[in-house]
Amino acid sequence: MFFIMLPGHLVYTFEITAAKDQDKNNVKIVLDIENAKCSICLNLWHDVVTVAPCLHNFCNGCFSEWLRRSSSKSRDKSQCAACPQCRTAVQSVGRNHFLHNIEEAILQTFSSLQRSDEEIALLESYASVKSNIVLGKQKNQSRKRPFPRSTDNIDNADLPCPQCRGEFGGFRCSPGAAHLQCDGCGGMMPARSNVNIPQKCLGCDKAFCGAYWCSQGVNSSHFNLICNQETFKMISQRHVSRLPDTVHGGNPYEKDITEKCIQQSGKTLQAVISEWTSKFDNMEIDRSRLQLNNVDAITSRTYICNHCYNKFTDFLLYWYRVSMPRNLLPPDAVNRESCWYGFLCRTQHHRPDHAKKLNHVCRPTRGNP
Ligand SMILES: [Zn+2]
Ligand SMILES: [Zn+2]
Ligand SMILES: [Zn+2]
Ligand SMILES: [Zn+2]
Ligand SMILES: [Zn+2]
Ligand SMILES: [Zn+2]
Structure with missing residues (x-):
């Protein structure tokens, strides 16, 4: 302890134990939420x-x-x-x-x-x-x-850039080189135009260091102030095992219906996401609802941050639901009418009976009062 x-x-309490995996330099931190x-x-x-x-x-x-x-x-x-x-x-x-x-x-x-x-x-x-x-x-x-x-x-003692301190991946920062500050960990990395690995998320234009440091052979056992590479990855390399609570604007009834639809189809959530990601790649879905920057440039090979990936899967699941034939919906959802305000409805967030009674995975047909 x-x-x-x-x-x-x-202030706070951490329990630190050696991690079980081979890497002796890692420790596991346990924190009471x-x-x-x-x-x-x-x-x-x-x-x-x-x-x-x-x-x-x-x-x-x-x-x-x-x-x-x-x-x-x-x-x-x-x-x-x-x-x-x-x-x-x-x-x-x-x-x-x-x-x-x-x-x-x-x-x-x-x-x-x-x-x-x-x-x-x-x-x-x-x-x-x-x-x-x-x-x-x-x-x-x-x-x-x-x-x-x-x-x-920012001075180097506070937020060190590993490549200012030493050579990694055959590169060392020259004095006065331009740096980017990672939005995830706050650490610095050199701004480089001559590398294949992206340093900014295309969805939000913020800098993320995880993929860059991984490509340079730097990991958290060298420097603990860098992001895990899992935090900034290609869309096609990501894996989703459960529906995020933010899906369908955070309406839990709609989330439940989508969950049932996926179960009934006999597919995994990941299979559904992959299928809709290829429809996205093939320009088969209208991108106007996707709340990300550079929407037209995004493909399954784009690196995006966790936050943007959540928005991306929410978007795909909206289209999955909207294009689902009515007769394939779970029995209690088949006969619901659509709310006039659609996904923009505010009432669905504070009146559970309303959220349950009407379908909100649809376009608004009139504006909010
Ligand atoms: Zn205090
Ligand atoms: Zn607070
Ligand atoms: Zn540097
Ligand atoms: Zn992002
Ligand atoms: Zn970082
Ligand atoms: Zn409504």
């Missing part, structure tokens, strides 16, 4: 930020909104804000890429902890912590930052 402690504050929750909203962190010096963690949106409210209440503007969890005076706050990776890994395994798109959008509209912003005076604060963070001037 391993505790990260500061005087008076237990309860320790990965925000004490403001009680959900799993979203875009986690860490406050110093107490090192409590919150959703960026929750903390930002709390800060905004508490500073508008406080008469003395020069006074330090207090941590919402322990009331310690907050000296600085920053986004925490290390814990952000843990947050993503938890969501990969427990997709039921994923919040609805509406909740996320609201939270993100509050989020104001962009980097390592500083509140109040920095007295008594150690110069060394406890965690790697995104800062305005």
